[in-house]
Amino acid sequence: MRVRLDINGLDCPHCALKLEGMIKEHPEVKDASINFASKLLLVDTHQDVDEDEFAEKMQKIANDFEDGIEVSVRD
C-alpha cells in the first residue's frame, strides 16, 4: 500500500536522505522516499495500514532523528 505523508521541518536535503534510510529500516516499510522539494514522504508498506496510525509511527522515527519534524497524512 502506498502512503503519502506531508513532512515539514526537515533541516536539509541530505538530512532527508538519512531519515529516509532510517524509515526504510522499519519492519512495516517496503520502500520509502522523501522528496525534499515537495516535502513529501512516500512510503510503500508491505501490508495495508491505517494511515493515521502509520503517520504516528513515522512521527516517532522522525522524533528520534531530529527535533521539530512534523509528519501528517497528506490531504
Next chain:
Amino acid sequence: MMLGIIKSITPKERFILAGSLAVMVLLLIKRGELPLVLTLGLFFIAYIAVAYDVVISAFKTLFIRHRMSEQFLMTIATFGAFALQDYPEALAVMIFYKIGDIFEEYASGKSHEEITSLVKLKPSFARLVKDDGSEEMVKPRKVKIGDVIRVKAGEAIALDGVLLKGYAQVNLAALTGESMPVTFKEGDEIPSGGINLSQVVELKVTRNYRNSSIARLINLIEDAAANKSRPEALITRFAVWYTPIVVACAALLALVPLFISGESWADWTQRALVFLVVSCPCALVLSVPLSFFGGIGAISRIGVMVKGSIFIENLARLKALCFDKTGTITYGKFKVTEFKVKDDKALAYLKALEEQSTHPLAQAAVSFCTEHLKGQSVFKANEVKEIAGFGIEGEIDGHHVVACSKEYAKNLCGTLDLSAQKLGTEIYVVEDHKLLGLFVLFDEVREDAQELFVKLKDLGIATAMITGDKKEVAQVIARELNLSEVYAEQLPDDKLKAFNEIKKHYGLVGYVGDGINDAPVLAASDAGIAMGQFGSASAVEASDVVIMQDELSKIAKTIELSRKTLSLAMQNMIFVILAKLIILILGALGMAGIWLAIVGDVGLCVLAVLNAMRALTWVKNKVDLKELKTAVV
C-alpha cells in the same frame, strides 16, 4: 527574488542576521585594532544571537541521539576558528550556514509551488449542496460519491462529477496543457482540476477526492521523485559517503603536527576547518533532484505526465522510438476514401448489410452511406450472415447481396470491371453475381504525424512501426512519414519480439501505443509512452509517460525538454563536485582559507539551486488563475 527570500524569514531573524553580519564586517576591517575586551564582547553577543539554536540542537543530537549532525560540524568549525582567534571567520561560518539554510528552504518551497500549475489548482474546498439547496464549504476529501457539489464561475472543480443540467465551459489546461475551453453538456463527466468558465454549475460526484483526476495527477508528479534517475542515485550514494570521509580527513589534517615535528598547529587546524566547512553535500543533494523535478513540472505544463526522473533520463538518451499504427500514428477510425458505384443502390445495400455488423470497418461504411443517401431508398436486409474473413451476405428486396473482399467478388462475378486506385481496405458490393460498386476505406494518418517524424529525425532518433496491419498499408504510411523500419502483419505476441529485435540493435528504445492491447511492449520499453485521452486508467497504469491529449507532436517536445533537463542536472552535478574537490585540494595544501570555503559552500549551493530552478521557466504557465477570472463573463 531576493525580496522573496528576505520576506520568507521573520523580522527577528532578519535583525539578528543583519546585526551579526555588521559585527562580522566590523571585526574584519578593524582586525587587531580594537581592544581585546571589546572584540570578545561584540563577538560573543553576535555569536550567541546567531548561533545559539544551532549549537543547542547540535549537542542535543550528539548526546541524545548519538549522531553528528551537520550543525555539530559547523559548531566545531566555529569553535576551531575561535581557538585560532579568527573571530570574524567564526561568525561568518555560522551566518552563511544560516543564509544557505534559508535559501534552501526558500528554493524548495518555491519549486513546490511552481512545479505545476496543478498545485495551485489543487482544490482546497468544495461547495457541498445539501438537500434543502443550501451549500456548505467542506474539504474535498469529505465529499462522498453521489453528493452534489456546486462550482461557481472561475472556481476549480474539486471532484470528478457528472453535470446535472445545462452546459458548462471548462478550461482543462491543467490536465491537458490545452487552453481552449471544452464544452460539456448535461450527463457528461467533468474531470476535476478544470476551471469552470460558465455560470454556476452543479455536479453529481462520481469519484471521491483520492481517486479524482486532479489528485491522481498531483500524486503522479510528486511520486515521480521516487523513481530515481541514475544521476540522482549516484548523488545519493555519494552523499552518504562524502560527509564521513571529509570529516575523517579533517580530523587527520588536524593531527598532522603530532606526527611531523615543526609543523604549526594553527596552520593545520585551519586546513581542517576548511574541510569541515565544505563537509555538507547539500548543494548536490538539492540541485540534482531539483533539476529533474523542475523538468517534470515543465513537461507537465505541455500536458505530458512523466512518471519518474528515470524516464526523463531515458527519454533524453533515446536512440529509437517504435510506434503502434492503429490509434497511434493513425486516428484509429476508418473513413471511406474512394467509391465507385454503377447504381446508387450499392450504397443502400451496403448500409443495410453492414448495419448488422459491429466491425469498425462496418461502422465506417454505414456512416458514409447514411451521409450520402440522405434518407432516401432505405432497405432492410434479412438472413444476414458473416462470411468469415471475406465479408457479409444477406437477402435484400429479393436479391442475394454480398459485401466482400476482392477475391470473393472475383469468384462470384468472374471478372471485375471496377478497380480501386487508392490504397486501403476494399469492399465490393455484388448483387446476384453482378458487381454494383466498390468502396475503399482507410484509417487516416494523424494530422501532426508528419511534423513529429520530421522532428524526431532532427533529434537523431530512429523510428519504427510495429503493426498488425497489411504490409501494403504499413509500407505506404512508412514511406509517407519517412520511417526507418516497418514490422507489418505482427500478431500481438510477435510485437514484443519485433520490439526486442529493435532494442538489440539500438539500445535505449521507447514505444508509443494506446495502452490498450500493447501493454507488454509498453512495459518492456525503456520509455513507454501512452496516447490516451485523460482518464483512461489502463494507459496511465501501463505506461511511463502519458500524453494527456492525443497529440503526437508533443512527443518531440517532451524529448527536447527531457534532454534539457538531463543536461541541466549533469551540469549541476559536475559543477558542484568539481568545485568541492578543488576547494578540498586547495584546503589540504593550505592554499584555501576559511573564506574561500564559506563562499565555495554557500555560494555553490545558491548557484546550483538557482541553475536548477531555471527548469521552472522553460514552459510558461498556461493557467493563470487571475487571467481566467477576468475572462469569465
